[in-house]
Every structure is written in structure tokens, then in C-alpha cells.
Amino acid sequence: MSGSQTMNRDVNTAVIGHFPGGVHPPERKQPASSKPIRKLALPQELILPVRQHIGPSGKVLVAIGERVDKGQRLTEAGLSQGLPLHAPTSGIIAAIEEHPTAHASGLPEQAIVIQPDGEDRWGNKHALPDYHDVEISRLLELIQEAGIAGLGGAGFPTAQKLAQQKPLKHLIINGVECEPYIAADDRLMQEHADDIIAGTRILQYITRCDSVLLAIEDNKPEAIKAIAEAIGDDPQIHLKVVPTKYPSGGEKQLIELLTGDQVPSGKLPMDIGLLMQNVGTAYAVKRAIIHGEPLLERVVTVTGESLKQRGNVWALLGTPIQHLLDESGFTPEKKQRIIMGGPMMGFTLPSSEVPVIKTTNCIMAPTEQELPSPGPELACIRCGACADVCPATLQPQQLQWLAKAKDYDELEKHNLFDCIECGACAYVCPSEIPLVHYYRKAKAEVRNIAREKAKAEQARKRFEARQERLEREKQERLERHRKAAEERKKMQQEKADKPESKTKEGDDKPAGKSAAVAAAIARAKAKKAAQAAKDSPEEDNSAKGNES
């Protein structure tokens, strides 16, 4: 069967569902999608934040000054959600320090800095060309050890996503890439379609799923052609071409588009028998299993009109953004913005010291003319344009009022947390209200309130426990005092009791005592008397006085 025939058979433009809303911002993907992916010169240093994915960071395994090989493990995965990190090239560990990370906050986090030695010397690789006789749990382990996180978005560790096993209806491979400007997946599909399909088959083998839906937006004809050829006549992989609309590449939107189903709020696609992986992830899985190469580099679209050379590059993880910009002919304008991610959902970087991480799919240096800054925020006129484009059918204008009023209960009732922050609402808002920004702040605030509440609850418990302890200690002290007092009393009483008992035994006791005293006195008297008799009669008086 020839390629074109396969294409005709498999390319299915009639997608089942559709999702509400969405926008059509200018695509501007051409500079990146039309040129081959470039290899970059090695940067001066590689900065690898220890935590690049959702979840706790791993334990650092290397020390400053240590020589590392390409692919050598730098951190050990944490207990539950961690992912190991590998040296993207051979070199020396120059530092392990706090470094600004690829996060909207620009807050520093622990990072390992490698000085490449230029040899690019591989360490041990455990290639596994035929994985079919290997146990699935071993494959998952290999994917985990290769440090693969979802390369499309949030960077959830891939092996953990795959391990949550439930019977699957479809495995969805996401090659939609709906953000304007970005063509990293597009170009990867054009150049490595066979690898992506091979990776897809590994994922399919792991999930034991016999229906794969590979979705690509219809503005990528080259990628569609390449993938259709790579699929060949595989009856289990179906190529789905979806109409171009932002945000059709969003997980929930694509699911609705392909299956007509919605993922219930607060649930995962897995709960309705679906699993989604990005094409980049499929490619990384193939490299990891078949070639034994951990995740060391990724395709990054470097674009924007402040750059002379726009296009895709293979960037080693940890490559400083400055290096990417330098290699692309960067001439900054006044008040230049550098955006990590696309124009709709990306965040601006405060500094070019920030490195490329596993989820970095695009670096943009747009000019002001190209992506004008929003004008001053005007009042909401309730025009409802935002509600019309919201892919989650939220009421953005209502959320905005509530967020401004800090009415967090009501915000949750209006399903703030179903907002995917796609930015479509703010994109169309005629009053140029930064809606998404309000939602993000409100979400952070709601989470913070929950955290504070948990902490307050903890503090209350500790306070009460302490009060209880103090009370107990007081009681114990009192008890001790009481006991001690009782003891003393008892002792005294005992002391007092002894004579008493004797008195009871015989009434002569006090008498006896006084008798003894009297006897002693008498003895003394006698003595004195004898003395007095010897010396003088006056002494007798004093003795008498003593006696009285």
C-alpha cells in the first residue's frame, strides 16, 4: 500500500466532537516550521534545576568538582513523584547552588551547574532494541530512570502517568500544538515521524491499548504527511486531523474534540479510559527504550521579531536562555519581553540566566509591534465576548467581578478551578482586562487560604495539646504536692501517732516522759544542790529559777 493511499484511508478530518469557544490568533508558525531543527554550539555552562517537573526534587548524587559523563545520573528520584536528572553532556560539576529557574516567579531554586568539557563523552547506555519480551514494569522503570516528563505541558512524570493502569479506550498522542508561533512538535513530526511512531508503539505496548488517536491540527500539512507515511497501514493508529482553533491542544479540549466526551471536573482522563501523551514524549520514550538515552535535550522553538534567526533548535537541558538568544541574533528593543512558552500561555522571564528545562517548548523575543502590550485596563462592560470564547464554558466576566471582590467561596462555586488559563478570554476582552492574571491570583489565594487553614488547624491542635499537657502537668504537680503534703502530714501524724499509740497502750507514757524529765531535773538539782552545798547557798536560788 503506498503512502498516499494510507493517507487517504487514515486521515480522518471528521472529528467527532467539538468544544465551545476558542479563538484564532495569528499563527505565525512559518519561520519555525519551515526550517530544519538546528544544532547549537555547546554553551559555556549548563544550569540544571534539580526540580524540573511536578513533585518533590530528587537527591543530588554528585559533588562539586566531579567529572560526569553524558547521560550520567545527577540526582536520584525522590520517593513518590521524583524524576532523576542526567548530565546533558560530559563535563565538570562547577557548582551546586541556588539559581533563578524557569518559573513565572523567577524565584531561585537549587541547581547543578555543569561546565561542559566539549568531549560529549557518553557514559553507559543500555539499549533495548526489542522490548517486546521485557516486562511492562521494567519498561516503566526504564522510562522513569530516563527522567522523562510530559514534554507538552505541565511536565508530569511520564512513567507515573502510564503506571496508573485502567483499561484504556484510546491512547491519544497529542501533536496539535495549537499555540501560535510554536512549531517544535510540528518540526519534530516532520523530521522524526518514524521515531515518534515507534515511541507511540512502545506506549501502546505498555498501556495494552489497541486504539491510538494521533491528533494534528490541519495547519501542519507537512507533519500530517510525514506521520501518515510513518503510520503506514498500521490498523491501530488512527491519524486525526483537527481544525485549527486555539486551544484545541489542551488536554480536555482535545478529548472533547476526538471523543465527544468531557473529563468530569476533578477527574483525570484516565477515569474515562483515556490517556494522553505528547508527540515529544513519544519521541523521548523511543530514545530511552530503544537507544538507552535518557532525556537530555529537547526541541525548542526560538522565535520573535527581535531575533534574526528564528526557528527550532535542539537545546540541551540546562542551556541558559541567553545562549539561545546569542545564537539567534538577538537585538533587544527597549523594554524587551522574553517569553517562555507561547504568546497565549507563556510567562515572561525576568532574566536570561534562566535555563531550558524539560517543559520549555518555546522561547520568544517579540517586538512591541508584533505583540503589543495591552492598553490600560478599562471597566468590564459585560459584553460577554470572554464567555463566548471560553473553552470551559465558564463565565469569565463573573469570575473577574468575584476575583476583584475577593469572594473566594463564590469563585469556587463558579468553578474557578475548571479554568485552564488558556488566555482566550483576556485575548478577546475589549476592555483589555488581564482576566487570566486575576484568576491565577485568585487561585493562588484560594490555595493559600486552604494551606493557612490546614496550618491553623495544626497550630490549634498543638495549642490544645499543649494546654492539655500544661493542665496535666499542673494536675500532676498538684497531685505530687498533694501527695507530698499528704506524705508529710502522714509522717507528722505518724510521729505524733507513735506516742499517742503508746499512750493508748499505757497511760503512763507522758507521765513517764515527765518523770524522766523530772528525774533529770532532779538529778541536776541534786547535782547542783550538791554543788551548792559545796560552794554557796545562793546557787540554789538560780537552780530554782531554772526549774521554774
Place this chain on the structure above:
Amino acid sequence: MSLFGAVIALGVLALIFGVILGFAAVKFRVESDPIVDQIDEILPQTQCGQCGYPGCRPYAQAIADGDDINKCPPGGEATIKQLADLMGVEAKPLDDAHGEEDVKKVAVIREDECIGCTKCIQACPVDAILGAAKQMHTVIEHECTGCDLCVEPCPVDCIDMVKIKAKPETWQWDLDTVKENIKANSIPVKVVE
């Protein structure tokens, strides 16, 4: 005679409804938190005593007994608003006499200066300080409520109240803070509020 009948009929009806209501009152009684618990729930549980009561629960009791709701600086405006809602009174500004709303802090002991006197341990309302006599003390950071109560008793002044550092996971989406986070030479940033 008909008057008599009417009185009896109404009387019987009253009796029946009385029984039904009485039964319903017992059967469908809504178990609600005592008001003190509800107030205590709202208070920030710093146990700092700035309100003049020895802890949050005593203050909750005092509010339930009619004290003002604006004496809690750590809770600040948000807490006052919630209390006002709960108690059905007007929210009012924080009473300055009890201190001002401040950023969240934790106590940190400069450990080399600590003489191990245990005074701070006794002062801590939530048992968040570890140590023993003549042994160096330390604060369990995530248990510290930042109440300030350990600072005063320290005879060598080795306890500092430090601002809690933001981490990427607890960061508040405040673009204003980005520049100070990375200490880069600042460019004036316009952030729409």
C-alpha cells in the same frame, strides 16, 4: 354549642400540631457547632495573645461573650470580615492597640548564641521549639505560627523573626515581586492590579 365544638376542634388541632412540632424538634434537630468552635475555626490560631487573651480559643470564647471582633492582627482584615459575617455585626478596622497586620514570619534561633535556658520553650504556645536545659534549642519551622512570644523571654536575644521565603510552589502570582526575587537590576514594571 357550635362555639364549644369549635374550641374543642381547635384545641385538638393545636394538640396534634404541638406533638408533631415537638417530635420534629427532637427528631430533626440540626447539630450545629457551638458558636465558640465556629469562631475558633476562623481565628488564625497563631496563639500570639495580641488580643489580650492567652490564645485563640480564649479569644473565641470572649467574642462569643460579646467582645470586639477587631483585636486579631495576624488574622487581619480577612478574619474580621469573616467574624463579622458569622456574628452578624458590622466589620470594623483592626484595633491598632493590639498591633498591626504584618507579613507572615517564623522564629529562628541563632543556634550558636543559644545558652539552652528553655525559657523560649516554655513561652511557645504550640510547642514548636525543641531543646532541653543546657542544650541548644531550635524552632520547628513548619510548626511555628510566628506569634513572637518566644522573642521577649530570651535572655540573650538570639531569636529572630524572619519573613517566610516564597517558594515557587507557594508563590502568590504577584508579578511585582519577580524582580526582587532574582535581585536583577530592576526595570520599572507596570502590573495591572
Place this chain on the structure above:
Amino acid sequence: MSFRIAPSPHGHNQRTTSEMMRWVCYALVPGVLLQSFFFGPGIWFQIILALGTAVLAEMACTVARDRPAFSALRDNTAIVTAILLAISIPSLAPWWVIVIGTLFAIVVVKHVYGGMGQNLFNPAMAGYVLLLISFPVQMTNWLPVSTISEHSLTLWQTLHTIVFEYTPAGYSVEQLRAGIDGVTMATPLDTIKTELTRGYTLTEIYQGPEFSYFAGAGWQWINLGFLVGGLLLIQQRIISWHIPLGFLGGLCIPAFIAHIFAPDLMPGPIVHALSGATMLGAFFIATDPVSAATSNRGRVIFGLLIGFLIFVIRSWGGYPDAVAFAVLLANMCVPLIDRYTRPVVYGHGD
């Protein structure tokens, strides 16, 4: 190197609120031109007066509310309000009528409620209702359209009448309204209402000089002018079609049914649609987003409600036209409509 920080999204489609309001003004042009043709140049003086008052009032309010004086003017909404009010009142109404109406609309209805975006009621219509209730004589002094009028005023005569309430020759507006036979002429809707109560049938009423082709002479063309402008707004996606459709449906469907049952007592849908302020209301007034429902379903219901209320008031109420009252009544229902038409959020369906 350090860079500028900004929240995402980093692009914007270029249709701002100010531009939308500008488009609304452009779309009013055909209707306003026809109105000035049929009712003389007075409408231009009214618009100028209203604009001046609105701009000053808006600036005064923003300054009083501690905001920069020109900040609120930027969005052009005050201008739209002023124009809508100016073209809703009789062209020869005395100057203080429009000044009071505009002041009320901007100061009380808009800024007292919290300014742009916060007003519960449509400012122009609230202003109109205030004027109608306070100055019923001035507010119903519509001249007969120029094609059937005895008098036609020059620019100077018009200005004189607006300022002094008399033409330079000393005629009052009341006198100007007299037809050839000396009988005072009213608007077509007014005529229908009064003549019906006098026992005439519609067929007889339509014989009068106030009527031609489809509905009231002149008025029908003005309405068609606003219809054209409204369609332009829909085509430009400034307004969605839901409110106008609901509006016209709510008015014309009951009118049609009633007309079938009582053809001589109930005017048909075309007469309703092309009389009074129907088209102005459907495309320019009811579509004011601030005081309208927000979801598409809600908008249809909102429109239907206005249309139906207009039909009811026109047929059985005390006023010949009812757009303003219907709009204000529907404004009051908006929170309720919004509450019950909130769409199901993704992942919350069954």
C-alpha cells in the same frame, strides 16, 4: 540581562471597548440622517447639547470620584449614551430637556451606581423615562414628518425654537404641529392609540396622512435606517444577533397572532417593527452590554422579554411607545436571567 514582566496572554485582538463604541456611533449615521431629513435639523442641536453635557458631566464625576478627568471619556460610552438620548427625544424639545436628561443618565444612572460597567439600568433609557414622566408635554411634542408638515424650519428657526421654545415668528411647537386642517398631528403610534379609543378601525386610521406604505410616514424609513446600521453592527461582530432577534421576535410574533384575531384593532407586526423606536431599541438600546444579559441564551430571553413588554404596553398600556419602559423592566430581570441561563461548565455535565 533583565527583561520586562507582563502577564499572559501576550497578544490581544485589536477591538477595544472604545472602538466598539465608535462603531456604534458610525452605525447610527443612516438612521440619524433620515431622522434629520424627516424632523429637521433640530436633532443635530440636540446631539451637540447632549454630547457637551455628557462630556462635562463625565469629567466632573470622574474628578469627584478621584480619578483622572479624562480616564472615563476614553471608552466613549458616555458619547453613545448622549447620542442615543438625543435622538430619542423630539427634535424641537427645549434645550434644558436634553441637558437634564443627559445629566441624569450620566450622573445618577451611571456614576452613582459605580460608573462604567456597574449600572443596572440603561442610562439613555433611564434618562428618557425621567424626562417622559417629568415633562410629558415637551417629550411628546413630535412634529409631523416634513413630507406632510405645513411648516418647515430653517436652521436659525430651529435653534431659536430649541433655545426659546418659540420660533422667531412666535409660533410654539404646539402650533407647529397643526396640520393643514388645523388639527394637531401626532406620531403614528399615538394616532393609532387615540383613534382606536375613539372607535375607528385600523383600516380607517391608516387612511390618515400620518401613514404611508408599511407604517407611519417617515418613521418607517427612519426605522429602516436604524435596521441597516444594526445589521452593520452584527456584521462587524460589535453586537451579537441574539438580543435584536429576541426583541423583534418578542414584539412581532404576538403582534402577528393578535393581528390575525383582531385585524382592525391590533396593528400587524410590520407596523410594530417600523414604528416608534423599535429598530433603534432592538439594535442600539437593548444591546447595551452592561445592562443586558450575558449568555447567548440569556440574551435571547432578554430580547424576547423586551419585545413582548413593548407589545403589551403599546397594545394596552397608557403610553403609545414603550421601548424605554420595556428596556428598564427587562434590565431589572437581568440578574435573574443570568442566574438561570448560566451555561454548564466543562466537566460538570452528566
